[in-house]
Amino acid sequence: MTHYPDTSVFFRKLRWDYPRITHGKGTWLYDDRGEAYLDACGGAFVSNLGHGVAEIGDAMAAQARRLAYVSGMILTTDAVETFAAELARLAPGDLDKVYPLSSGSDAVEAALKLARQYWAELGKPRKHRIVALSPSYHGNTLLALSASAREHYKAMYKGWLVDVIRVPAYDADALRTTIQREGPDSIAAFIAEPVGGSSTGALIPPAGYFRRVRELCDEFGILFIADEILCGAGRTGTWSALEPDAVVPDLQVLGKGIAGGFAPLAAVLAPTRIVDVFANGSGALNHAQTFSHHAVSCAAGTATLRYLEAHRLVERAATMGRALHAKLDRLRALPHVGAIRGRGLLAGIELCDDPAARTPFPRSLHFAEALTRAALDARLIVWPNVGHMNGTDGDLVMLAPPFVVSEDELDQIVERLAVAIRQTVQQLSVST
């Protein structure tokens, strides 16, 4: 175990014992003491292929040996061209142009700026405001954070964040009323997660919601940005999480799993009809980053996309997802387990003081954090989240295992999670 300050690393958590992971294989991670951990969340919803896939490493090494990096400002490479073509082939509808970046926050920033510039290029600079859901999460850089409804992340930066119009998640009537009240002439874009991420505990929109969103955005001339950074790339059992709704957004942002964690990679996808507005106007997107269009990251992306297809892993995410949700039903009998939600290999499990009344634990109890530690002690890695109920309270854990997870591993995930929940309830002396 490594902890601050006995290390040169400035860790995110400065009061946490960090197991030192030496290698991984499939759904398993191993530390320097030889302990094996079941990775039930692919890190931060990233390791979709599982760990230790040699072909992805080989593809990256081959690219790095040939050419690691040139600036995407004035040069292109086979690696970038191939990745963009492969991703465009998988994308829904007319989303055929790809702007590769490094992180999800980068991609959300770029998409929101792109939307604003799009309207400015069309002579409508007043259309600059953003509409976003509550709850939601779109990233941690300041524009992406502004779009996120994560009060405890934002409180420190009041005055630095831009004003974003907020609507309740997955309520189409509220969206219509809000657009009319605020005035569509002032709105550039509506951004939403097609399936809620960790800030919502994998909230699923009601059937028909995104079709209404599409209609409203068309009616009022607003760009619809689908943030599929967490729920896309097969995580919910289809390549795009909007596929079951048969809806195509104006812009799509992907990240996390698109290079399986082998390289930091994210992307903004846009149709030619939107990119042409830039081509025929100012001639450039007013957003540049050193590591956009990165050759090795794109090689990792291409190898990942090909591996997913060759091993039919998105179909597997759908099948194993159904198995996961059936097995998770067993947890409902445990004390303090509230809603269990999700789709495909994405699940959110809410822990409440009183699940029937959906009363959250007091934040001072730090239930989700204690549960994460108890899970780690049971050699299970889960993703905790707090604050989804009201910005402060609300404890949940998320599961998002690699798509290669087996039925037996799913059973072990559920068993270990049950042990960790019982252990946490006992340790925190909350009544059962």
Ligand SMILES: Cc1ncc(COP(=O)(O)O)c(C=O)c1O
């Ligand atoms: C839906 C969604 N959008 C954006 C982001 C930001 O991505 P990143 O952490 O790679 O910057 C995340 C990260 O959790 C996310 O879940």
